[in-house]
Amino acid sequence: MADGNSSYTCSTTNLDTTSLTATARTWNTDTDCTTNNSNRVELDASSTAETLASGLEFTWSISGVGNPEWGWTRTAATSWDFDVSDTDVMGDYHKWSNKFVLSTHDLSDKNVVQKSYDNLNAAYLGFNHQYDLITVNGYDPSDMSNRVKVYAGSYTTDINIEADSDSD
Amino acid sequence: MQAKKIVLEATANSRSRTNPESKLAWTSEAFAYTFYQEYTMITFRVGADKTLSKGLYFINWSKTETGQASSTSPTTHYHHPARTLVEVVAAVTNKWAFTCETLGSSAIKGTSTPDIGLSTTNSPFSDVQITFALSAGTNSSITFDPTSLTFGPNDLKKYFRIAVAADYDISTASQQIVTFTDSGTDADVYSMPNSMTFSIAEAAED
Secondary structure (H helix, E strand, O other): OOOOOOEEEEEEEEEEOOOOOOOOEEOOOOOEEEEOOOOOEEOOOOOOOOOOOOOEEEEEEEEOOOOOOOOOOOOOOOOOOOOOOOHHHHOOOOOOOOOEOOEEEEOOOOEEEEEOOOOEOOOOOOOOOOOEOEEEOOOEOOOOEOOEEEEOOEEOOOEEEEEOOOOO | OOOOEEEEEEEEOOOOOOOOOOOEEEEOOOOOOEEEOOOOEEEEEEEEOOOOOOEEEEEEEEEEEEOOOOOOOOOOOEOOOOOEEEEEEOOOOOOEEOEEOOOOOOEEOOEEOOOEEEEOOOOEOOOEEEEEEEOOOOOOOEEEEOOEEEEOOOOOEEEEEEEEOOOOOOOOOOEEEEEEEEEOOOHHHEEOOOOEEEEEEOOOOO
16 A cells, blocks of 8 residues: 555454354465555455355454554544545545445456445545655756766765655 | 655666776765754765766665654655766866965965965865975975875865975065976866965064
């Protein structure tokens, strides 16, 4: 995801909520979740077929997702919980993590087999973390302006290396 | 700056022309390529050997970043700088000049003058040696301390003094002219000050 990681460690369990004594059971031994820059985390499906009952509660934990460096302020809505689209509460922002969607893909047929409603709780907003620049002599690679010019047999005068310090 | 500390490292780009590694050099003696969190700017200098042919070369950068100690702060705030394009111009005769300070008052017999600065804007890649002489010829009563100055890659200004002995015959010449001769690897690239004239006076008696 945009926090710069290329993979996370995950665990997947299910719990039979119809039984008071049941404990969480790992049903997929794969713990390596891959990710990419589109805020999507992927996990290989279990190779063993499972028959799931309606009382099973499914948990997928993803460890080590980086905290965003900053976020926007939010005033809690009084009427309903899902307020990221309420511009009265949140202002008119355009970068949201949105609520999570869980889906299963069939890699051979290249289609989405199942998809949840997108109402799984968002953890936080603002996955986008922008890096800051360090520039040498204000050099711009796109047009090669401000290149360093040195005369053979001598050194240049001091050349600046500048670090951006904007926080967003 | 956002990070606690960043140390940059510059390396020759392998796609540059033939072996610039030893002939293209860079130094950051004041900062050691290190940003501390109070800084937003550091400096470095690039130098080229006199025999390096003209061309475009690149310097690659890598960085080692130390993040702020905070659970909410990512460990990485910065990308390393884009590779730096260096244009090397083949050695130009008298590209840079040395200038010499002049004395504000006469040199006094029996004493040494104050330090006289000899400086340039761009330090030599290797070395330039400057030797002092008198245009009127050697005079045993006038000596230079030191007798010559050698400028290296980190030298922009150095100082010398002129000592006038008490037995100097002021009636022969109350003025002397210092001339400068350069030698050394990069001497061609630098022009010398034409001359530096100074007056000599008797010590005041009270």
